[in-house]
Amino acid sequence: MGGALSFTLGSLLYPSMLGVQKVSSAPSRVIATPATGPLTEADRDFVVEVRAAGLWEYPVGQTALKKGTTKAVRAVGEQLVAGDAALDAACRTAAGQLGIDLPNQPSPQQQSFASRLNAETGKQFDTDLATTVRTTNGQFLTTVAAVRTTTRNSLVRALADQVNSTVLDHISAVEKTGLVDFGQVLVQETTSPNVPAQNLTPPPAVAGQPPVVLTPPPNSTASPSPATG
Template identity: 40%
Template structure:
C-alpha cells in the first residue's frame, strides 16, 4: 500500500486570494491554477509538493465576465439558427410562425362567420359573423402577399384542432350553438393576441412588422365584437389562463373593504407644449380596421 501525505498550510485561503487578485485572467480563459507550496521554514526540509488545481472565479471588480449568449442552446443562438436574410430584414422562425398562424386563423374563422350569418340566430351573432368574414378576407390578402414575397409556404386547410372547433359549432343548435360560437372564437383570439404583440415587438422584418400591426387591429376588432354579444364566459377565460401560469400573483394589494384609494394626479405635459393628435381612432367599443389595399408587386391577388 502506498500512503500519501498531503500537507496544506493554514494560510492557504489568503495565498489563493492573493494569487487570484494578482492574476487578471478572465473566467472564460484558463482558470485552473496549480497551487505553489510556500517556501519552507528555516531548518526544515520542504515536503514534496503535490499539485492541487483550484477553480478560481474572478470577482466582478477585477474584470467583466464574457457573455455566453453566442453559445449553442441560448436564445440568441436559437434566433440566429432559425433566421434567414431577406431584402426586408432578417426573417426569424417566430416571424414565419406568425405568418402561418394568421393564414390558419382565416381558414377556420371565415367559415365560422359564414355559418353564423347563414344560421342567423340573432343580430349580435350575425354581426360578429360579418366582422369575421370582412376581417379575414382582408387579412388573408395581406398574408398571402407577404408569404409570397418572403417565400413562406402557407397551409390550405385548418389544422386538426380548428377543424374540431368547426365540427363542434356545426353539431350544436340553439343557445348551445351561440355559446360555442362566441367562446371558441373568443378564446382563440385571446391566445393569438399576445403572440402578435410579441412578434410585433421583436421582428426585424418590415413586412412581418406591418402584417403584425394589421393582424393586431383585426383580432382586437373580433375580440370586441364577440364580447358585444354578451355571451363571453370571462370566468372560463380567466381560469384557462391561470391554469397555464406557474407564477405567483403580483401587483398592488387588493382593495381593502371600507378604504378608499387616494386619487391619482393627471399625467400631462408641461406649459407651452401643444399636442394635436387624437387619442383614439374610434369611439369606445369600436376598432378602426380601415386601411388601404395591400401592395401586390408579385400579382398574388390576381
C-alpha cells in the same frame, strides 16, 4: 355555459386562436435575409399561424351568418368573414414575398373547432361561438405583441399590425353579444392542456395545389394589404 362547453374548450383551445404547434427549436434564428429585413423562425411561424387561423375562423363566420339567432351574433359572423378575408390576403402577399410556404387547411385541432360549432344550433351555437372566439383571439394578442416587438422584418411588422387590429375587432364584436363566459375564457387562457403535437400542426399544402382564397364579402371595406414592406 354548460359542462359540455367547459369540457370541449378544455380539450381544444391550446395554444391559442391558431391551434398551431410551435415547432421552432430556435425561434430567434435567422433563416433568410430579404430586403425587408432578417426573417427568423418565429417570424415564419407567425405568418403560417395567421394563415391557419383564418382557414378555420372564416368558415365559422359564414356559419354564424346563417345560424346566429341574434343580430349581434350575425354581426360577429360579418366581422369574422370580412376581417379574416382581408387578413388572409395580406398574409398570402407577405408569404409570397418572403418565400414562406402556407397551408391550405387548418390544423386538426382547428378543424375540430369548426366541426363542433357546425354541429350546434340555437343558443348553444351562439354561446359557444362567442366564448370560443373570445378565448382564442384574446390569447393570440400575446403572440402578436411578441412578434411585433421583436421582428426585424418590415413585412412581418405590417402583418402583425393588421392582425392586432383584426383580433381586437373580433374581440369587441363577440363581447357585444353579451354571451361570452369570461370564467371559461380566463381558465382557457391560463391553462395548457396536453394536446398531441400532430393535432396542432396544419398539414402542408399539396404540391401544385393552388392556394385556398378566402373571398371578401361584397362591399367589404376591410383593407387586404396594410403595407408593402
